[in-house]
Amino acid sequence: MTQNATPVDETLEFDREIAELAAAISALKQRQAEIELAEREQVVLERQRNELKHKGSKYPEVKQELVQIRSRLEELDLILESRLLNMWEPFWQAVRFGGLGIAIGWFISTWGRY
Secondary structure (H helix, E strand, O other): OOOOOOHHHHHHHHHHHHHHHHHHHHHHHHHHHHHHHHHHHHHHHHHHHHHHHHHOOOOHHHHHHHHHHHHHHHHHHHHHHHHHHHHHHHHHHHHHHHHHHHHHHHHHHHHHOO
């Protein structure tokens, strides 16, 4: 905010930032709920898969159900892996921009000697 900002401008800016924060929190809660649901579904599907394996794979229906369960488990793995990537995103952003800052600083330092 600038020195010439009026109290009304500051209030509007603050309200906008609060709204953005609330939206981010809401999105985070929704993502957490999706992940928890995926984890529960994964446990149930793995249990079903193990039960079907014990029944035997002689029956075509069992084979088809195992293929469907395997497919859904792969989808759930992707959902859960995306959670892992999202957790590490701030770290990689820091590494990327920190490394860029070091490279720029090194360049300026080297260039300043000449």
